[in-house]
Amino acid sequence: MLHVYRLFNFPVPVKIADEVMEIYKKRSPLVAKNQGFIRFLLLQNEINKGELLFIWNGKQNSAT
Secondary structure: OEEEEEEEEEEOOHHHHHHHHHHHHOOOHHHHHOOOEEEEEEEEOOOOOOEEEEEEEEEEOOOO
């Protein structure tokens, strides 16, 4: 198994950044039940509230 990490810098208008964070917090628990899922984080920059960082971590079968 390979560990896979994906990072995405996701700029949003500051006026909707808090709304996007709330949607993330209320997301379906089905996301965590997907095969290979380890972690999915959404972080908000404390200085620039419109700068969000998505971090996805999962497992992937290696090709043999």
